Amino acid sequence: xxxxxxxxxxxAEAAGVGVATVSRVLxxxxxxxxxxxxxxxxxxxxxxxxxxxxxxxxxxxxxxxxLLVPDLTDTFFGQLAEGVLACARxxxxxxxxxxxxxxxxxxAELVGMLLEQGVDRMxxxxxxxxxxxxxxxxxxxxxxxxxxxxxERAADGLTGGGPPGGAGDLMLLDGVPPPPPARPAEVPAxxxxxxxGIRTAVRYLRGLGHRRIAFLGGPGHDRxxxxxxxAVGPPVDEDLVVFATGSRxxxxxxxxxxxxxxxxxxxxxxxxxxxxEAAVLAARELDLRVPRDxxxxxxxxxxxxxxxxxPLTVIAQPGRDIGYRAAELVxxxxxxxxxxxxxxxxxxxxxxxxxxx
Amino acid sequence: xxxxxxxxxxxAEAAGVGVATVSRVLxxxxxxxxxxxxxxxxxxxxxxxxxxxxxxxxxxxxxxxxLLVPDLTDTFFGQLAEGVLACARxxxxxxxxxxxxxxxxxxAELVGMLLEQGVDRMxxxxxxxxxxxxxxxxxxxxxxxxxxxxxERAADGLTGGGPPGGAGDLMLLDGVPPPPPARPAEVPAxxxxxxxGIRTAVRYLRGLGHRRIAFLGGPGHDRxxxxxxxAVGPPVDEDLVVFATGSRxxxxxxxxxxxxxxxxxxxxxxxxxxxxEAAVLAARELDLRVPRDxxxxxxxxxxxxxxxxxPLTVIAQPGRDIGYRAAELVxxxxxxxxxxxxxxxxxxxxxxxxxxx
DNA sequence: CACTCACATGGATACGTTTTCATGCATCTC
DNA sequence: GAGATGCATGAAAACGTATCCATGTGAGTG
Numbered sequence: 001x002x003x004x005x006x007x008x009x010x011x012a013e014a015a016g017v018g019v020a021t022v023s024r025v026l027x028x029x030x031x032x033x034x035x036x037x038x039x040x041x042x043x044x045x046x047x048x049x050x051x052x053x054x055x056x057x058x059x060x061x062x063x064x065x066x067l068l069v070p071d072l073t074d075t076f077f078g079q080l081a082e083g084v085l086a087c088a089r090x091x092x093x094x095x096x097x098x099x100x101x102x103x104x105x106x107x108a109e110l111v112g113m114l115l116e117q118g119v120d121r122m123x124x125x126x127x128x129x130x131x132x133x134x135x136x137x138x139x140x141x142x143x144x145x146x147x148x149x150x151x152e153r154a155a156d157g158l159t160g161g162g163p164p165g166g167a168g169d170l171m172l173l174d175g176v177p178p179p180p181p182a183r184p185a186e187v188p189a190x191x192x193x194x195x196x197g198i199r200t201a202v203r204y205l206r207g208l209g210h211r212r213i214a215f216l217g218g219p220g221h222d223r224x225x226x227x228x229x230x231a232v233g234p235p236v237d238e239d240l241v242v243f244a245t246g247s248r249x250x251x252x253x254x255x256x257x258x259x260x261x262x263x264x265x266x267x268x269x270x271x272x273x274x275x276x277e278a279a280v281l282a283a284r285e286l287d288l289r290v291p292r293d294x295x296x297x298x299x300x301x302x303x304x305x306x307x308x309x310x311p312l313t314v315i316a317q318p319g320r321d322i323g324y325r326a327a328e329l330v331x332x333x334x335x336x337x338x339x340x341x342x343x344x345x346x347x348x349x350x351x352x353x354x355x356x357x
Numbered sequence: 358x359x360x361x362x363x364x365x366x367x368x369a370e371a372a373g374v375g376v377a378t379v380s381r382v383l384x385x386x387x388x389x390x391x392x393x394x395x396x397x398x399x400x401x402x403x404x405x406x407x408x409x410x411x412x413x414x415x416x417x418x419x420x421x422x423x424l425l426v427p428d429l430t431d432t433f434f435g436q437l438a439e440g441v442l443a444c445a446r447x448x449x450x451x452x453x454x455x456x457x458x459x460x461x462x463x464x465a466e467l468v469g470m471l472l473e474q475g476v477d478r479m480x481x482x483x484x485x486x487x488x489x490x491x492x493x494x495x496x497x498x499x500x501x502x503x504x505x506x507x508x509e510r511a512a513d514g515l516t517g518g519g520p521p522g523g524a525g526d527l528m529l530l531d532g533v534p535p536p537p538p539a540r541p542a543e544v545p546a547x548x549x550x551x552x553x554g555i556r557t558a559v560r561y562l563r564g565l566g567h568r569r570i571a572f573l574g575g576p577g578h579d580r581x582x583x584x585x586x587x588a589v590g591p592p593v594d595e596d597l598v599v600f601a602t603g604s605r606x607x608x609x610x611x612x613x614x615x616x617x618x619x620x621x622x623x624x625x626x627x628x629x630x631x632x633x634e635a636a637v638l639a640a641r642e643l644d645l646r647v648p649r650d651x652x653x654x655x656x657x658x659x660x661x662x663x664x665x666x667x668p669l670t671v672i673a674q675p676g677r678d679i680g681y682r683a684a685e686l687v688x689x690x691x692x693x694x695x696x697x698x699x700x701x702x703x704x705x706x707x708x709x710x711x712x713x714x
Numbered sequence: 715c716a717c718t719c720a721c722a723t724g725g726a727t728a729c730g731t732t733t734t735c736a737t738g739c740a741t742c743t744c
Numbered sequence: 745g746a747g748a749t750g751c752a753t754g755a756a757a758a759c760g761t762a763t764c765c766a767t768g769t770g771a772g773t774g
Contacts, residue, residue: 308661410761
């Protein structure tokens with residue numbers, strides 16, 4: 001009953017050849033047609049499946065790809081993970097998953113575990129900065145960042161980088177000149193074009209007459225915040241820029257606090273879907289009507305954005321594509337390391353924004 | 358720069374001991390205090406991390422745990438995955454993830470990959486039946502099912518238990534008398550008490566005067582459907598029981614078709630959060646007001662249920678706990694295999710149900 | 715002191731694979 | 745026909761670890 005799996009040795013014996021030959025046949029090496037056929041037949045008959053364990057040890061790498069996200073409960077990261085999985089599956093690579101909770105410490109721990117596991121390629125939505133990712137790179141890991149860049153010098157390093165070319169077609173309202181040309185990121189990454197997304201949203205709100213626009217940020221939203229500051233200011237009313245940690249409670253507290261401390265604000269830009277959720281909840285709790293009393297734009301297009309009433313106007317970023325492209329990047333060993341990829345965002349106007357009251 | 362990692366041999370040499378001793382010290386075997394201290398110091402200094410590759414090969418198992426879910430975009434499975442990850446992390450075990458898309462074929466393929474990878478313990482929200490899971494078990498895998506049971510004889514195995522029970526005492530919310538004890542499943546699994554959840558919801562709707570209640574089911578909802586049939590019938594109006602596949606499009610089509618073909622229905626029970634979403638959307642599209650024209654109860658309490666207007670009345674099942682318990686089960690090798698665990702569900706009344714129009 | 719017992723220790727082996735290397739055979743070239 | 749060339753092939757080494765087993769050392773017991 002406890003049938004042990006057949007090894008390459010069993011196949012070799014049964015086929016009357018050496019193990020080297022079996023290995024070659026199965027890895028596509030050269031072999032005579034006759035031998036190949038025989039080996040294949042025997043392997044199929046024994047239901048032989050090469051053990052990744054042996055192979056991994058031999059070539060000193062697991063081959064799998066690691067995936068680190070802050071929280072799978074966040075629909076966006078679910079989408080991203082699905083993208084990674086889709087690409088990995090088509091490449092036949094296993095994916096080992098970790099959830100960091102947006103905690104650099106947990107993140108570092110998980111990276112350590114992956115290292116130990118022999119995983120040498122990973123995709124990460126980083127929480128920590130150089131403290132975590134320097135060592136990882138030094139250990140020989142190929143890491144592709146998704147959705148964000150590690151904190152350290154990310155802000156000034158990347159917020160200057162708009163899309164390669166296409167911000168022009170999104171100039172909805174006024175004719176503000178497109179941002180300066182993109183400075184390519186220093187690290188391989190797949191990002192959404194936060195900057196254009198935020199700019200477009202801010203312009204849209206401005207066009208509706210809003211002047212006191214708040215930003216609700218969460219961990220890893222540095223680029224979005226920077227883009228927001230750039231788009232609205234200067235001067236930037238700093239009280240209108242508030243932050244939450246990764247939890248839902250914190251997001252709600254931040255949103256609620258914002259509404260209460262600044263009843264004069266007329267629009268809110270939520271930096272992520274959890275924050276958008278919190279904003280809707282907090283507004284309802286305080287009897288603020290959307291969009292009559294306050295307009296709301298949320299980053300991330302999630303399925304439930306349409307369920308709200310009114311349906312939420314969102315900045316959509318292609319979560320699944322981001323994951324898929326990141327996986328492609330990390331799997332592409334041929335040629336030199338590719339640089340950052342920036343995917344377009346899109347403002348989807350639904351019903352949560354109205355003219356300034 | 359490309360510093361190769363230190364091996365156990367390096368540590369042994371540097372510490373002036375044999376590799377066996379190092380191995381023992383690190384795995385908690387016996388060693389003299391002096392030696393132990395010395396080895397530990399050297400290991401720390403060399404930043405030695407034992408390679409899981411070598412260990413795995415030696416003991417012929419990866420140690421990690423596999424996790425198979427239908428779709429990470431579904432918030433419920435995200436919660437479940439978070440639970441699994443939390444438990445796995447505290448046990449120091451890596452988790453390798455696969456998304457099946459509710460397709461038995463993909464599922465079987467993923468199981469094969471895990472097998473190959475040396476993963477011998479897994480948690481699955483199964484799509485396929487015995488065709489997939491028989492071989493997996495025969496290959497020596499320890500598998501714990503979560504949220505569902507494999508199709509084969511799950512339906513009659515689990516829903517058949519117990520008499521319909523006197524529906525006379527309509528203690529609506531928390532006072533519902535516990536159903537007859539569930540007959541333990543034949544396989545290790547962690548499930549929500551679907552039966553009670555559905556019964557409670559149906560009674561609640563009945564109490565509001567609803568008589569034509571529809572059920573919107575998706576893949577893997579067999580137990581819920583059976584519970585629904587049991588709770589409403591007989592006779593069961595079969596036109597009021599409709600099914601969708603796993604996709605959002607299919608869910609919407611099913612919901613929309615249901616509303617159009619049976620305009621006389623007054624309440625809908627959605628078997629999952631995707632179906633609930635579809636129901637809300639379809640109702641809105643057809644200008645049906647919730648709850649005035651149609652009452653709605655959704656399985657799964659997801660954060661956005663509260664965002665809808667009106668907020669959705671739901672049957673909450675503890676997704677995170679289900680994942681966590683499943684991971685505990687699959688990690689507990691001590692003692693004999695534990696049986697099925699059934700976690701309670703809870704009807705959370707919000708605003709999506711009203712008296713029959 | 716002889717003997718035993720417990721225990722710390724290191725050498726050797728096995729895990730299943732890939733890859734290198736040498737061998738043998740057949741074919742080709744001059 | 746002799747040498748060179750090409751190719752299929754198998755033996756063996758390596759990957760990093762855990763564990764079996766034999767050895768050595770100390771203490772404890774008679």
